Amino acid sequence: MPHLNEYLKELRDRVEQGISLAFLDFTGKFEESNLERALQYSLAAGGKRIRPVIVAGTAEAFGADQSQWTGFAAALEAIHCGSLIHDDLPMLDNDDTRRGRPSCHIKFGEAVALLAGDAILPLANILILQYSQDISPSSKLDLLRLISDSTYEVCRGQVRDVELMKEARQSDSETLIRLHQEKTAALFKAAFVGGGLIADAGPEQREKLARCGESFGLFFQLADDLDDYQEGADQEGEEMVNLVNLLGRDEARLRLNALKSEIEELSTSMPIKPLLEALFSLIPVEDG
Numbered sequence: 001m002p003h004l005n006e007y008l009k010e011l012r013d014r015v016e017q018g019i020s021l022a023f024l025d026f027t028g029k030f031e032e033s034n035l036e037r038a039l040q041y042s043l044a045a046g047g048k049r050i051r052p053v054i055v056a057g058t059a060e061a062f063g064a065d066q067s068q069w070t071g072f073a074a075a076l077e078a079i080h081c082g083s084l085i086h087d088d089l090p091m092l093d094n095d096d097t098r099r100g101r102p103s104c105h106i107k108f109g110e111a112v113a114l115l116a117g118d119a120i121l122p123l124a125n126i127l128i129l130q131y132s133q134d135i136s137p138s139s140k141l142d143l144l145r146l147i148s149d150s151t152y153e154v155c156r157g158q159v160r161d162v163e164l165m166k167e168a169r170q171s172d173s174e175t176l177i178r179l180h181q182e183k184t185a186a187l188f189k190a191a192f193v194g195g196g197l198i199a200d201a202g203p204e205q206r207e208k209l210a211r212c213g214e215s216f217g218l219f220f221q222l223a224d225d226l227d228d229y230q231e232g233a234d235q236e237g238e239e240m241v242n243l244v245n246l247l248g249r250d251e252a253r254l255r256l257n258a259l260k261s262e263i264e265e266l267s268t269s270m271p272i273k274p275l276l277e278a279l280f281s282l283i284p285v286e287d288g
Contacts, residue, residue, distance in 0.1 A: 008053070008278040011060075015052045018066060019074035020044070022131045026123060038108045038116035039123070042081050045099050048282070050220075051191045052077045057275035058195025058209065071131030072143050072194045075124035079151050080187055082120030083158070085113050092162065121151070135198060142197050150190035157183025164241060173246045177218065180243075185217025192216070192272075205270060212266045216279070219259040223283045226252055 023043045027036045052073035059069040088095040088103035089110060096106050105113035128143050135143075160179040164171055192213035196206045225242040226249070244252045260280065267276055 005278075005281070007274060008281070011057055011278075012049055012053055014066060015049050015056050015073060018070040019049070019052055019077055022070060022074040022127055023078070026126060026130075034108055034112050035116060035119060038085075038104055038112050039119060041107060042085050042104050042116060043078060045081070045101065047099060049077060050279070050282070051080055051187055054188065054191035054213075054216075054275070054279070055195045055198075057278070058192050058272055059198040061271040061275060062196060062199030062201045062205075064195075064199035065134075067133040068135055068198050069132075069195065071128045071133075071135075072147070072198060074131060075127040075143075075147055076187060076191055076194065078120050078124045078127060079147060079154070082117045082124075083154055085117040085120070087158070089113060092158070124151075132198070139197055139200070143194055146190050146194055146197065150186040153182040153186035157181070157186065171241055171246065173243060176241070176243055176246060180218055180221045181214060184221045185214045188217035188220065189213030208266050208270060209272075212263055212270075212272075215259050215263050215266070219256060219263065220283060222252060222256050222259065226256065 023040070027039055030036055055073040055076060056066070056069050060066075084098060085104045087093045088098055089105055095103055097103060101107075103113070104116060108116070124147055125144060128140060128147065132140055132143065157179050160175075161183060164175070164179065189210050190213070192209040193206055196209045201209065222243055225244045228242065228244075243255075247255065263276060267273055
């Protein structure tokens, strides 16, 4: 649908502009060192920017403007980027590349990468405090609490992932779903809820946004697993533990469609339908 593509491109362009300016403005306050270089390298690595797009799209759907959502959108993307810096380290996923470029630890060394990932945490708080205009102090506090809670959930999910890899193949779908509720869905939930908070959405709407975000996070992960799936065999030399291998392709497709229906049902009383349609256009659901 061309109008969805145009909507998403326009929103993503504004998100990219806003968070890039915020990142550069903050890191530019310090005398440049390898820490700032590593942060700029990782924060400017691109990607879909899907989490800040959700923040922006949700906030604007409920009546907020760009000056209000930029700080939280940038903070959430920073947390995501920081988690990727740490994920790529040899002690975790041991990935040498990220988005077609050397990973942060390959470019700057493991010690600097570890500290850059750590520095993301105070950076996210400052982005919310400094770049969230026309938002009440109590709402800023709510946003700080939201991003702290979701970041902790991501860390819990990563620990579950590490423990799961030690027990390769001795898992079940419910354990893996719980892992993805924390490691993947937590930031999506924060994106939807944060957008609602910024625009002063009511408690009932924020609850629906939270459920929508959690379901969308699982939808996103399951779609990614389906995309990576190789029926009947793992990738050579790798231990593949994902939902599709545990559920089977047909059951995974059924669950993916069920999650989409659940998200659409939750959104019926909220003004986020155009945003969701645009997001689903990025992640097409295969027919069974």
